Amino acid sequence: MRYVHESGCIRINEIGTFSLAATLESGQCFRWRRKADGYEGIAFGKYLYAEQRENELLFYCSEKDFLNTWKDYFDLERDYDRISDELISIEPVLQEAARFSKGIRILQQEPWEALCSFVLSQNSNIPKIKLSIERLCESFGEKTEYGYLFPQPEKLADLAPEDLSPLRCGYRAPYVIAAAKSVADGDTDIDRLRKISVEEARQELCRVHGIGVKVADCSLLYGFGRFDCFPVDRWIKAALAAYFPNGTPLIQHPYAGIAQLYIFYMMISAKKGDKERIS
DNA sequence: GCCCAGGTATAAA
């Protein structure tokens, strides 16, 4: 990865295969908005407008924010082309999904935001999840000149479920509060979850009321930097059975999560009727 | 109206 800094804009190149659109619309994050030529969003308390042109990324932000926040958020220094080749060499069947999902990255989101977002995501759909999260931020997040920040768990921990009525998130309200309390109290220790085995981390998260394997796995992968987490929920199980009828060693791979995202992204795109992009 | 949504908790087999 190389970049140059010129008048409020960071021009980034030599990042390998990268797709801003695929990454931000793959269902791993919920707060980015598509604008005319790019995307805008807020994470780690910072605002960013980003565009992609050919093989160059344009980030409109300070060099400090780029180096401290966005470089890691977009996982720009990891060699996805190499990882992708390796995953395909292990499972050639994955090639179709990998080619379709070209340029997808695993974002390094804030752990609490990811956990809270996926708690809200259960039995819902992406537009509705986005709506709930937007209302959560507007109701409880700090207001800045660019928009609302994601509220910290401490802000939500002592609320009653009725207090979350503006979110219109139904039965998920007590789940959100339970998760917030658990993180605020240190009962769920985010640094610890990054270090212990995935299976242990999954079990630890599942002790929280309203968190099951699906929410735990997505949070670990998209918020806790656990690339070795291969979510095995209903959907992915079905996809796995189709792709790998005899099982696959990919589940144990240190980058298992990337393989999973390839498959998942292809499936949601197919669902959206985006058939022509598949072929 | 009816059905479904990358789910989870709870109660029954």
Place this chain on the structure above:
DNA sequence: TTTATACATGGG
């Protein structure tokens, strides 16, 4: 240990 059902809400 496995299998059904309720749960709130919005969109197709």
